[in-house]
Amino acid sequence: MRTRLINEGPERTFALILDSGDEVVSALEDFAAHQQLEASRLTAIGAFMRCTLGYFDWEKKDYLRIPVDEQVEVLSLVGDITLDEGKPKLHAHVVVGRRDGSTRGGHLLEAHVRPTLEVLLTDSPAHLARAFDPESGLALIRPGA
Secondary structure, eight states, X not given: OEEEEEEOSSSEEEEEEXXXXXXXXXXXXXXXXXXXXXXXXXXXXXXXXXXXXXXXXXXXXXXXXXXXXXXXXXXEEEEEEEEETTEEEEEEEEEEEOTTSOEEEXXXXXXXXXXXXXXXXEEOSSOXXXXXXXXTTEEEEETTO
């Protein structure tokens, strides 16, 4: 992954370019830990060789895994990075386009880049933390935490 700080002010903006074979979730969380990011938002476009999406099953309180085992275009990837138990945690949703023009979408659980993923990530000077929500079974952002 190649990175460049493209704006430094009250908010820092980074361009991150992931290369073929890079795993998206771990790469972004590792970058956030290294840069000590605590409240970031991101968008991205590019392509994956394969990915696993998730759909949250309210009854089971877990994600149903949706494997996409083919080359796809990343039409839209949006998300945030916050702190979860003191560590950066990516929460992102993605829509991918298949060869025939159909789409798949959901929570991004895992993805492997091919040939590139272009990410713009903006970090706020404040931090956001997640806390376990017993009703949903998820770690949700708590603005006051």
